[in-house]
Amino acid sequence: MIIAPNGSDIGPNFKLDGLTFKNGNADGSTKYTYENRDVYQSEGGSIVILGSGKSGQEISPTITNCHFEGNYGDYGSIYIRVPNGKSFATISHCTFKNNHSIYGAIFNDGQAGEVSPNIVNCAFDGNTSATSGAAIYNYGYGGKCSPTITSCVFNSNSASSMGGAIYNTGYGGTSNPVITNATFHANAAGSHAGAMYSFGNSGTCKPEVTNSIFYKNTKGGDDDHKFSEFYNYAAYPYIKNSSMQRASSTYTASTFNSLNSGTNNIFQTNPNFEAIADGNGADDVWRTGDDGLRLSSSSTRFIKRWNQYRCPNCGYLRKSAYGNNRHGCLRVCQLWLKC
Numbered sequence: 001m002i003i004a005p006n007g008s009d010i011g012p013n014f015k016l017d018g019l020t021f022k023n024g025n026a027d028g029s030t031k032y033t034y035e036n037r038d039v040y041q042s043e044g045g046s047i048v049i050l051g052s053g054k055s056g057q058e059i060s061p062t063i064t065n066c067h068f069e070g071n072y073g074d075y076g077s078i079y080i081r082v083p084n085g086k087s088f089a090t091i092s093h094c095t096f097k098n099n100h101s102i103y104g105a106i107f108n109d110g111q112a113g114e115v116s117p118n119i120v121n122c123a124f125d126g127n128t129s130a131t132s133g134a135a136i137y138n139y140g141y142g143g144k145c146s147p148t149i150t151s152c153v154f155n156s157n158s159a160s161s162m163g164g165a166i167y168n169t170g171y172g173g174t175s176n177p178v179i180t181n182a183t184f185h186a187n188a189a190g191s192h193a194g195a196m197y198s199f200g201n202s203g204t205c206k207p208e209v210t211n212s213i214f215y216k217n218t219k220g221g222d223d224d225h226k227f228s229e230f231y232n233y234a235a236y237p238y239i240k241n242s243s244m245q246r247a248s249s250t251y252t253a254s255t256f257n258s259l260n261s262g263t264n265n266i267f268q269t270n271p272n273f274e275a276i277a278d279g280n281g282a283d284d285v286w287r288t289g290d291d292g293l294r295l296s297s298s299s300t301r302f303i304k305r306w307n308q309y310r311c312p313n314c315g316y317l318r319k320s321a322y323g324n325n326r327h328g329c330l331r332v333c334q335l336w337l338k339c
């Protein structure tokens, strides 16, 4: 599917709701021309969002309640590029399962514009990449790519090289993603950064990570290596209020995995997932109340510390976005799980 308006804008009311994309394929090498713009057969195994090149064009559709499974794209199952314009697409309540790529299940291409989607309440499970960023690849080269990633689960995604879940590059541009309430479990990278790799040489790369859990992510199969979660090259992720698996000293030994003075992290912590061996629970559906990666009631140590909540319905970590009470938590969950 290609969303490519001819010079006009698209806003959030343009909505794809409840669709399944399965076994799509974008592995070709042919370049097509559509309305004077290049469309590559290697981009977007399921969806391509493509600008016309018109200055200031905004293409920000909503993709919600969709399921992406077994798709292949060299550049993502979803690929977004709006040269000379911008996209703040919303991708919410979607599951990305066992998709394959060279670069990302979602490839955000900020080149010559800005592509900063809002990725909310999504699950990324078992996606693989032949290089880097098996779940989300943020490409800020020659532009800006700073997505907002909120309440997402990254489970068992695997990249052959770097960034098992997320890869950010601000080379020649800017990539400053903002990640909140994320669970990173058992993501794997062949060389560096099972959870997130950030590259900021000749550009800017300063991701912000808050209220997130990192557990059993690996580098070369090792979950206890100083680069098993992060690797930062001339990049400065600011990581705070988060649960880290290893001792604090292992994160500050070099700039390559520094948390950059992020505060209120807790270290050497087992988050006590409810049933770690079955992340999506008995129903095999992510983001439902039986998920194994919800927090158990024994996780109160760090929940209390952060003034956050283990949601009584879904069991995932919740920050009180609407005030310090349970109703605030439930409101967030209603948006997420409809529970």
Ligand SMILES: [Ca+2]
Binding pocket: 280, 281, 282, 283, 284, 285, 286, 287, 288, 289, 290, 291, 292
């Ligand atoms: Ca479930």
Ligand SMILES: [Ca+2]
Binding pocket: 278, 279, 280, 281, 282, 283, 284, 285
């Ligand atoms: Ca299951």
